[in-house]
Amino acid sequence: MGYAVLHLEKTSGTDSAMSAHIERTIAPKNADPERTHLNRELIKFPDAVRNRTEAIQHRLENAGLQRKIGKNQVRAIRILLSGSPEEMQRIEADGKLNEWCDDNLRWLGETYGKENIVSAVLHLDESTPHIHATLVPIVTTERRKKKSEEQVKKQYRKKNPNAPRLSVDDVMTRIKLKEYQDTYAEAMAKFGLQRGIDGSEARHVSTSQYYRELFAKNEDLKENIEELLQQQENNKKELSKVKSEVSKEKFKNAKAEMGANLMVGVNSLFSGSKVKQQQAEIEELQLENTALKDENHSLKTELQTAQKEYEKITDKLRTELRRIYDLFPNLRELLSIERMCRLVGFSDDLIKRILTGDKVGFKGSLYSAEYKRKFSTEHSVAQMQQEPKQPDKLRLTIDGVDIIEWFRMKYREFQRSVGIDWTEKSVGRGRKI
Template sequence: MVIPIVQTERRKKKSEKLVKKNYRKKQSGAARLSANDIMSRQKLKAYQDGYALAMAKYGLKRGIVGSEARHTTTAQYYRDLLNQTEDIQENIGLLLAEKERAESGLAKIKSEARTEQLKNKATDAMTAIASGVGSLFGSGKLKELEQANGKLQGEVDKRDNLIRLLNDHMRMQEERHSTETHRQQEIHRQELNMKMKKIEELNEIIGKTFKWFPIMREMLQMEKFCKSAGFTQEMIDVLLAKRKPIVCSGKLYSTQHRQSFQIKDAVCKIEDDLTEEHKLVLTINRQPIVLWFTKQWEKLQQNLRNSVQKEQKNRGFKL
């Protein structure tokens, strides 16, 4: 376990001074928690490499670095697997029904065979007596019984072979289902590895972009802020990409005050923050939007107070 206790100054401390917030300030140099250093991208990769090296003697291997596996959604994977399972279950159900019919027929045949065996025993008992007479009148009836018994035994063997074939077919279906399941799982794992590699590559590109162009992070944050305020994407492109002012009329929403404020023919522009490097500020009529929101909020509160006082005053003259 690692508890990342640091005493360095917070990175956002300077920018937070510009915004009025109600929280207790900590003493300078006081201990606090921060995982910025130990949870960076380079450190996480180093942890994985080190752990794989330490576990190599136990036969564990590290995941593929830079895998280009492609990933289908988990929902699609399980939908395909469910469809295959339903087909196999349907085939198994048919085979079980056929097996049940075969076993029912076999039981009937065996029952008839037992009855026929009793008859054969009685016939054998009379054979000695009828042997002398049979020489005179012939043994046609006995031969017919022997032929019928042989035919009945053939039917029993045929049904036994059919049941054996059905069992073999069911076992093959189960083995095929297990093999297909493992194959789909392996494909899913490979695609997941490919997707993770692609994500790592994109994260690396984003990290380099932020490192080489520090203003990019600030531009993304400013885009998010403009969207929350109510600017359209076309307006944001003009403000950020072209860095040109625009004239707006309508409503702007303040997440801090949870209130929309009306503007009319206001000049909106994104400018560089003169107090801090690589920082941007959105202005309304050359006034920072944070201060503009604050003033609009104060005006709204004052109007509400005046309205309440006026209503109370008018009530005093009623008879």
Template structure:
């Protein structure tokens, strides 16, 4: 039995300085992408635009907002990014022209609901594991207001976006299934970039442990320099990621409790109810994702903690 193929649409909102960061990622303007080891730079020439930016994201955003005469605050959402993709299985065996056609169809869908001239970039990345499109637009409403809340909305509105996206795409791609929504799974989606960060940090941890185990009087100076550089990235990076994950812990705890109750209910349920319970349980199983993330970054080896303390104490003594 072949795996299901899902049509996937996600939204993210950006307010200020982070707009430059997403531009650097989307437009591949950085030399190195240490936080995203999945990028294969030898394939970056295969990336392509469906909408090419006319200027820097932030400059284009401010230009459109000024022309619309919108009032803004420092915490106003200035850019909404739509991430469009599909299950890896959907892209298997497809030519670049066929992949491009999928994203052109998705762009046409978004242009049905968002003015074409507010879209500042739509770029398809072919240099990561699964082709995907980053489409950024200024959230201006039809009557010229800046309102990401009105366009993207709450969970109910997001569910409607998902429904409409699937209904639109399935006409051309009948094998596609609707992507699961946060309202149905009872959780917020964990962004793929957090998994990439965790994997990258775990690789760094392995490098640190290798250095600690391989240091001897002959290579001590060179090894310590290398160790300090890695520790300065690994420990703060791990703490930052742990903070990001806390927002998901509460939702997953509730999901885990619900799973336990459902599993108990399934054992005594009548045949007519079993399918309904099993379906709810299937979505609940996704809590495994969070457990995997925590397993990658929790339980920092005591050797690393001790080495980091020595490093920070040494820096303080130098001041």
């Protein structure tokens, strides 16, 4: 089992920098721009509220607060909800991501009050799916007294203890933080996510700290690359120097060898046995050379024979294949349907039934190479049919429509499920989404 990830962090000021990160008005380096359109806001904003910053202010203005908000008072809490990367990717692949989002929103509402959760954005353009929720810490319990206040004997008129207050300290006590981890793990257990080790020294890294560390690592890498390039240049110079020295040494050795051979030649003039020995060696080498030439010629002949035999067999197979296609005109189409069935993920048993022309009911997932993803169905019918306008052509249909059109319908359903409306026109580009 993987681990459930829950992290709370206080904000400062309007928290505009984090809003830019969450709403992708500024694209972070670790996000895939081709998947950013999959991100979505899970909470509907009130009328006239356009973004996270306005949602925070709207809640503060409509909470019925009696005290003035201090300049340095924490107005919102960031909540990160996720899980171990492998488990979150499995949840997404199994089609349970929407259910996971619903359970997260339910837990947030039950734990902090539904009206206090003003934003919850699902990010799917980073390596691990996760939710950025925003909590305005409005509480209605009686304010905890400071020790200095408890010692004061003078009595003042008590205010309503149940009046709404903005208090991050009441929300983020040590005991409550531990309770949040426990209850969140219980809510996520159905997805195979468990609580982290209680008391572990592992700590969450904030977004700003992550980017600072990432920048530092990049700088270190640049320095290491520069050092390696300099070392490479030094190695090239050293290698060139060594090659030069080796060449000089070879030249010296060659001169010495030539001198020695010259002496042997001079001595051989006075030694008839040496001349005879060298002549015998030359004749032996000539015989070996002749044998190698004969062997080479024999190999070439064998190769040419094998090549002709291969071409003969290939021509015969082509002729037989053309004859088969002439006798069975639908064979090409059947093979095409078989390849398509195998590509989208049908089993061998289902493929055999489809190729007989039967209507084959099935459930599960089919893979679309066009959209590079799987689409699920609880019950569909696959059938091989003739093309309406070309009776000699065959096509694979799902639920009565061509499989390509079926995939397009499924993709549109998927886009609508993540908040993309096909009827909505893209502003500034002049085309439909």
